[in-house]
Amino acid sequence: MGNYENMxxxxxxxxxxxxxxxxxxAGMSKGYTQAxxxxxxxxxxFDFLLFCQRNPKPCPLLDVTxxxxxxxxxxxxxADIRKDIPKYRIYRDGVFTEEVTxxxxxxxxxxxGFLLGCSFTFETPLLESGIPIRHIEENCxxxxxKTNIQCNKAGIFEGPTxxxxxxxxxxxxxxxxxxxxxxxxxxxxxIHIGDPSQIGIADISKPDFGDAVTLKDGEVPxxxxxxxxxxxxxxxxxxxxxxxxxxxxxxxxxxxxxxxSVL
Amino acid sequence: MGNYENMxxxxxxxxxxxxxxxxxxAGMSKGYTQAxxxxxxxxxxFDFLLFCQRNPKPCPLLDVTxxxxxxxxxxxxxADIRKDIPKYRIYRDGVFTEEVTxxxxxxxxxxxGFLLGCSFTFETPLLESGIPIRHIEENCxxxxxKTNIQCNKAGIFEGPTxxxxxxxxxxxxxxxxxxxxxxxxxxxxxIHIGDPSQIGIADISKPDFGDAVTLKDGEVPxxxxxxxxxxxxxxxxxxxxxxxxxxxxxxxxxxxxxxxSVL
Numbered sequence: 001m002g003n004y005e006n007m008x009x010x011x012x013x014x015x016x017x018x019x020x021x022x023x024x025x026a027g028m029s030k031g032y033t034q035a036x037x038x039x040x041x042x043x044x045x046f047d048f049l050l051f052c053q054r055n056p057k058p059c060p061l062l063d064v065t066x067x068x069x070x071x072x073x074x075x076x077x078x079a080d081i082r083k084d085i086p087k088y089r090i091y092r093d094g095v096f097t098e099e100v101t102x103x104x105x106x107x108x109x110x111x112x113g114f115l116l117g118c119s120f121t122f123e124t125p126l127l128e129s130g131i132p133i134r135h136i137e138e139n140c141x142x143x144x145x146k147t148n149i150q151c152n153k154a155g156i157f158e159g160p161t162x163x164x165x166x167x168x169x170x171x172x173x174x175x176x177x178x179x180x181x182x183x184x185x186x187x188x189x190x191i192h193i194g195d196p197s198q199i200g201i202a203d204i205s206k207p208d209f210g211d212a213v214t215l216k217d218g219e220v221p222x223x224x225x226x227x228x229x230x231x232x233x234x235x236x237x238x239x240x241x242x243x244x245x246x247x248x249x250x251x252x253x254x255x256x257x258x259x260x261s262v263l
Numbered sequence: 264m265g266n267y268e269n270m271x272x273x274x275x276x277x278x279x280x281x282x283x284x285x286x287x288x289a290g291m292s293k294g295y296t297q298a299x300x301x302x303x304x305x306x307x308x309f310d311f312l313l314f315c316q317r318n319p320k321p322c323p324l325l326d327v328t329x330x331x332x333x334x335x336x337x338x339x340x341x342a343d344i345r346k347d348i349p350k351y352r353i354y355r356d357g358v359f360t361e362e363v364t365x366x367x368x369x370x371x372x373x374x375x376g377f378l379l380g381c382s383f384t385f386e387t388p389l390l391e392s393g394i395p396i397r398h399i400e401e402n403c404x405x406x407x408x409k410t411n412i413q414c415n416k417a418g419i420f421e422g423p424t425x426x427x428x429x430x431x432x433x434x435x436x437x438x439x440x441x442x443x444x445x446x447x448x449x450x451x452x453x454i455h456i457g458d459p460s461q462i463g464i465a466d467i468s469k470p471d472f473g474d475a476v477t478l479k480d481g482e483v484p485x486x487x488x489x490x491x492x493x494x495x496x497x498x499x500x501x502x503x504x505x506x507x508x509x510x511x512x513x514x515x516x517x518x519x520x521x522x523x524s525v526l
Binding site for chain 2: 042045046049050052053054061063064066073074152154155178181182184188189262263
């Protein structure tokens with residue numbers, strides 16, 4: 001991994017394309033933005049694009065491919081989203097049917113790929129500011145929860161906002177608001193701090209996705225809108241076919257994390 | 264006007280709807296965001312939405328109506344974009360044909376309205392920071408220029424970025440970068456400072472749109488991506504029908520300018 005950490009995105013994508021890397025991408029090509037992927041057919045693309053536009057905090061779009069083109073031209077012009085992710089999941093009528101390492105055989109000429117920012121991008125500057133991140137310390141996945149905050153509906157797409165949670169001291173929480181506000185293109189500032197019940201979370205020790213983490217005395221839970229939201233919402237609308245990345249197996253772009261900050 | 268300045272957006276829209284206001288909206292409902300309007304038929308809506316997504320600086324989308332619905336639900340849920348703008352322009356095959364005060368008779372049930380942020384929103388905090396704005400001092404329209412900076416193409420939509428220019432002292436220019444960076448939803452930071460020729464502007468005294476303003480000794484021209492870009496680009500693609508607001512006659516939303524800042 002030490003090797004992959006300092007390898008450029010184009011080289012990593014080549015290894016992935018040749019299936020020499022088939023697992024999670026966390027820590028690879030340090031400093032470069034990783035992205036979530038959702039692929040839908042053109043008939044749903046306008047509604048889904050509108051859904052993302054209306055819900056920018058959970059759905060921070062980094063790139064959308066031209067219908068039929070597998071090239072994410074804005075963020076990696078030599079990439080192919082059919083091959084450059086280690087593992088994909090296929091959903092038919094909203095049901096997960098198979099996991100594959102290449103989706104060339106599934107690709108149709110009216111498919112559109114949506115690449116969405118993920119919290120990896122803002123965790124790096126948090127760590128660099130000396131703010132510890134619990135799920136990294138505990139070596140598990142970030143805890144995620146369905147909330148009672150409804151997304152703004154668009155066409156067939158609707159559903160609740162999913163949030164990720166990081167416990168912090170109050171002073172770190174304040175600093176984290178400042179730091180993540182600089183990154184509106186990757187979820188931006190938190191959407192809630194403190195009492196989980198105010199956003200419809202009954203039991204903080206039981207996340208809906210990911211793993212529970214320790215909440216220490218004096219710490220407050222800090223909640224960010226999560227990129228799982230658009231996938232969960234798309235899934236519930238049960239399109240005939242939808243393809244996503246497998247959890248943790250992200251698309252590594254040519255964009256530097258720092259390029260996404262507004263200040 | 265003193266009266267309109269402190270009147271709420273809903274009341275102003277009512278006066279506009281009853282054609283008691285039929286002219287420019289600058290200065291009305293102080294502190295509330297005003298928006299540019301582009302209406303296209305559904306067949307072009309995905310491409311245009313994608314164009315805006317790929318070019319967020321010139322095309323800062325504030326709201327997109329559901330196809331067929333004239334209600335901009337995100338920014339003014341009791342409004343009707345067919346009646347609540349003082350003056351509209353109708354373009355057929357890219358050619359301006361008429362100006363009207365109500366577009367109910369032109370509305371079709373597959374039309375989509377795009378509401379885009381405008382620089383009025385960031386001019387207020389610039390003025391409040393004591394930065395003089397030349398075109399306001401000289402009581403004319405902001406100067407706008409076509410540049411050699413190509414927008415990212417999407418479907419049928421492509422063309423150059425149009426910029427607006429404000430001359431400033433170097434120290435004001437630095438402060439203006441800070442202030443406008445806080446507003447990524449309304450053009451954000453400048454895209455160029457200084458030498459106009461570097462972005463393809465041959466003669467700063469001859470704007471392509473708006474009016475020329477005085478550039479004083481020691482001042483630098485500061486250029487922001489301009490909301491005229493998407494209209495100009497849409498016009499060049501010559502859709503069978505396109506409807507926009509008339510220059511200066513904007514849509515007044517229920518959103519406070521300050522709500523659009525990220526910090």
